[in-house]
Amino acid sequence: MPDDPRPRSRFENVVNALEVPFQDYSDATGHFGAGSREIGEAAGAVALGYNLTLVKPGAHSNPFHFHHAEEEAFYILEGHGILRQGDETGEDERIEIRAGDVVAFPAGTGIAHQFVNESDAPLVYLAISTKERLDVAEYPDSDKVNVRSTRLIVRRTPRLDYLDGEV
Numbered sequence: 001m002p003d004d005p006r007p008r009s010r011f012e013n014v015v016n017a018l019e020v021p022f023q024d025y026s027d028a029t030g031h032f033g034a035g036s037r038e039i040g041e042a043a044g045a046v047a048l049g050y051n052l053t054l055v056k057p058g059a060h061s062n063p064f065h066f067h068h069a070e071e072e073a074f075y076i077l078e079g080h081g082i083l084r085q086g087d088e089t090g091e092d093e094r095i096e097i098r099a100g101d102v103v104a105f106p107a108g109t110g111i112a113h114q115f116v117n118e119s120d121a122p123l124v125y126l127a128i129s130t131k132e133r134l135d136v137a138e139y140p141d142s143d144k145v146n147v148r149s150t151r152l153i154v155r156r157t158p159r160l161d162y163l164d165g166e167v
Helices: none
Strands: 022-024 034-037 048-055 072-078 080-086 092-098 102-105 112-116 123-130 136-139 144-147 152-155
Touching: none
Parallel strands: none
Antiparallel strands: 022 034, 034 048, 048 123, 072 102, 072 123, 080 092, 080 112, 136 144, 144 152
């Protein structure tokens, strides 16, 4: 990429998204096929996280999940795909999404979500979230809970009694 002749801010809070390295976090099977440019971090953001995410054709963005403390929003920039979402009823819905759509997931709603790209072109969106260090995320498909502040990921079952293991 040619050098950008524009002067840079002394505050280092202006970045060109296309100059931020792309981080691929696809799995070996290709089921999860996505990656992102961590533009918020590159611009020095502290309380908000934002990135440009690309979901490869035929792939899922990430595991089906929801957050207890972190709020997320998505703005679809390019392509089209499916938003899979659901709650504790176990009934998922699949909604077609395309460029220009905005999707919000306030914290604590229990609405699990995942993007699926069933097209033959990339699905690109801007992901924005609060950066909650004390967040807990749940993954209904795999019955996992992720306590992010401790980096502890456990299965929800079998459930333990409150006094289990206590003397």
